[in-house]
Amino acid sequence: MSDTKTPALRLNGPVLLQQLRELGEIGTDPVAGGRTRVALTDDEKAGRDQVVAWMRALDLDVQIDRIGNIFGTLPSATKDASGQMPRPLMMGSHIDTVVNAGALDGCYGVLGGLAVVRAFRDAGIVPSRPITVAAFTNEEGARFHPDMMGSLVHAGGLPVDEALDAIGTDGARLGDELVRIGYAGEMEPGTLVPHEYLELHIEQGPILEAEGLEIGVVENLQGISWQQITVQGNANHAGTTPTRLRHDAGYVASATVTELRRIAVESGTTLATVGTMKFEPSVINVIARRAVFTVDMRDPSEQRLAQSEARLADFLTKIAEAEGVRISTERLARFTPVVFNAELADVIEACVKRRGLSYKRMTSGAGHDAQMIARIAPAAMIFVPSRGGISHNPREHTDDDQLVRGAEVLLDVVAQRLGVPL
Amino acid sequence: MSDTKTPALRLNGPVLLQQLRELGEIGTDPVAGGRTRVALTDDEKAGRDQVVAWMRALDLDVQIDRIGNIFGTLPSATKDASGQMPRPLMMGSHIDTVVNAGALDGCYGVLGGLAVVRAFRDAGIVPSRPITVAAFTNEEGARFHPDMMGSLVHAGGLPVDEALDAIGTDGARLGDELVRIGYAGEMEPGTLVPHEYLELHIEQGPILEAEGLEIGVVENLQGISWQQITVQGNANHAGTTPTRLRHDAGYVASATVTELRRIAVESGTTLATVGTMKFEPSVINVIARRAVFTVDMRDPSEQRLAQSEARLADFLTKIAEAEGVRISTERLARFTPVVFNAELADVIEACVKRRGLSYKRMTSGAGHDAQMIARIAPAAMIFVPSRGGISHNPREHTDDDQLVRGAEVLLDVVAQRLGVPL
Structure with missing residues (x-):
């Protein structure tokens, strides 16, 4: 020095x-x-x-x-x-x-x-x-x-x-x-x-x-949106419940994961991840009464992140109606x-x-x-x-x-x- | 008397x-x-x-x-x-x-x-x-x-x-x-x-x-077909992994559940239920490395049950290729x-x-x-x-x-x- x-x-x-x-x-x-x-x-x-x-x-x-x-x-x-x-x-x-x-x-x-x-x-x-x-x-x-x-x-x-x-x-x-x-x-x-x-x-x-x-x-x-989604359906016997009479929480949760991939791909910028998923009662021959999963969505644009959130919410409303289940959403984190x-x-x-x-x-x-x-x-x-x-x-x-x-x-x-x- | x-x-x-x-x-x-x-x-x-x-x-x-x-x-x-x-x-x-x-x-x-x-x-x-x-x-x-x-x-x-x-x-x-x-x-x-x-x-x-x-x-x-399906993907960060680079075991499992509903509805007689589903490592911001789920399929017709099983197997082959994951299937039970x-x-x-x-x-x-x-x-x-x-x-x-x-x-x-x- x-x-x-x-x-x-x-x-x-x-x-x-x-x-x-x-x-x-x-x-x-x-x-x-x-x-x-x-x-x-x-x-x-x-x-x-x-x-x-x-x-x-x-x-x-x-x-x-x-x-x-x-x-x-x-x-x-x-x-x-x-x-x-x-x-x-x-x-x-x-x-x-x-x-x-x-x-x-x-x-x-x-x-x-x-x-x-x-x-x-x-x-x-x-x-x-x-x-x-x-x-x-x-x-x-x-x-x-x-x-x-x-x-x-x-x-x-x-x-x-x-x-x-x-x-x-x-x-x-x-x-x-x-x-x-x-x-x-x-x-x-x-x-x-x-x-x-x-x-x-x-x-x-x-x-x-x-x-x-x-x-x-x-x-x-990126902006981050974390949600926990709970689907409440009915637990019924897998062998005796016709598809049209099902209120299958596991199906609704899975269809939401599938839809999130679609949302991500179509938006071009949103990333969507479901990293956790739990079915109850979790028995091979019982339709899931309840499914709880998390959604991690990210986007560098606040407008597009909000759009993707809205698409998800819209999907949940429609599928809840179609399957006859109740869906509740809890916001875990949200950063613009x-x-x-x-x-x-x-x-x-x-x-x-x-x-x-x-x-x-x-x-x-x-x-x-x-x-x-x-x-x-x-x-x-x-x-x-x-x-x-x-x-x-x-x-x-x-x-x-x-x-x-x-x-x-x-x-x-x-x-x-x-x-x-x- | x-x-x-x-x-x-x-x-x-x-x-x-x-x-x-x-x-x-x-x-x-x-x-x-x-x-x-x-x-x-x-x-x-x-x-x-x-x-x-x-x-x-x-x-x-x-x-x-x-x-x-x-x-x-x-x-x-x-x-x-x-x-x-x-x-x-x-x-x-x-x-x-x-x-x-x-x-x-x-x-x-x-x-x-x-x-x-x-x-x-x-x-x-x-x-x-x-x-x-x-x-x-x-x-x-x-x-x-x-x-x-x-x-x-x-x-x-x-x-x-x-x-x-x-x-x-x-x-x-x-x-x-x-x-x-x-x-x-x-x-x-x-x-x-x-x-x-x-x-x-x-x-x-x-x-x-x-x-x-x-x-x-x-x-x-009905005939009954029980399988356990394991999807092996890669655990990556939810915020940094572009959709096209994902090997998301949870998505593949969920898409399979969605497809099973389609198989059931289109067959008219097959019932298909996924009652158990587990993601690993089960963290909100980590893409699932592994997903394990069970499939319960039933049909009064052996021919149609076998057809539905084949449709599922075909779907698994295609999605494994598309997402870059490995899928293994274990037969748990099969009754004609x-x-x-x-x-x-x-x-x-x-x-x-x-x-x-x-x-x-x-x-x-x-x-x-x-x-x-x-x-x-x-x-x-x-x-x-x-x-x-x-x-x-x-x-x-x-x-x-x-x-x-x-x-x-x-x-x-x-x-x-x-x-x-x-």
């Missing part, structure tokens, strides 16, 4: 890969494979401690807020007109996982951010505005609801006291668990409003791999689509082009902390390919060179935004 | 109804309702003891065979040319139940048979051939497989030693349980080959009630349709007409002991209406006057076959 000539920014790929491996070793499951670092468990505390240690090794200012979000900040040289430090350029994601997860989901965004900061440290460059790396609490929602909780609280979408009172699937109170693991910070959530936010992430889908592309420039994120900042997406695209990488502008199918931060700051995301589209699974994989390439793009974007020559 | 003038045969309805109530009290479940007399349990032993006591009260010859079938015989006056008692006219059914059953399924056929014998006793008429009332072991198959076991063994369709070795859902051996409850008889199964067999039963379906009819003249019994004895059915119809009752000739949708006995003797069945078609349920119900009417028809048919003037 005392060299007379400032070296150019250069991403240290081996350190990034090594840290991904080391963090991925915390909470490993030797039997089922992968690692399990569910939010605010002992294993996740160990992961947090490791990340904080790496932040301190880079001499970052580490701050913890009341919901347990971790922020590591490389300060800027300059203050603004009012003598305040300028708002930070923030990068981040999360380090909590689902059960038997891969090593990359979330961690790649946090450690990719640290890799960018490391490049500034290695080059001895003090940035024109602070650079903050954030690890948000409970993105996965595997233990506490809602998911994306830390970023949601940070963005002011959920009062922190309400979040602290969340009760986990194991009966534990979130606030108590934060105290227990030593991550109940004092900073008020939302204190560090970013100037801009960037999130580097694996795609968790098969599109980039299928199209042979290296980078996804994520310009928006998020459009990321176009200027940031353009900068990402320009950086990708400059490196001669193949890419596409694309939609994020999954939810990410970036969609919460987008409420309070310009935000965008960078995707790298996921092999087979697999995530939330020990088989989650992205090649090392793809991981390094994505972090290099992130570094380029940060450099560009902070006026550092590339 | 010593009257100089023989009174006419008259069915004692109140005693029949009282015995149905008394037998129905054995094994009642005060919490879930109904009664549970699963084959060869203590409660079923209590039911057997009650039936045997009633047989003895009518001074019948009670015989138990090695599979535990109970036969109560009213001897005839005459012997045949070889000095043997003629083959009996047999009536029967079973008294074992499913869990939380109604009071009528099976019991009505046994106690209806006793009511017929009682009419002969009351009238002091000694029949021209023996009249036997049979209570067959384990018709329901709720604990030991296969169902209709006692009548199947009786008809020579299953070696008795194999049946005795059946292991129950609770791990018990059937032969040991027979010994334990005192119903391991010494008579070789099949000793009492009936001259003719009649089974009185509730319909267990909604047809008679829906058409406002009093009696069903059962002339045949049974055609009952036309002459017996004609006699039943004539007796019904003579009483001025409304009726239809119909197909039994469920399986019954009569289908096994039909292998060794002319057999037919008489149905009375089931309210709402409900059976295997505490809400199983037939009005008292309908129950008595059915038994009166049975008595008329027996009288006609034995040459007793009506």
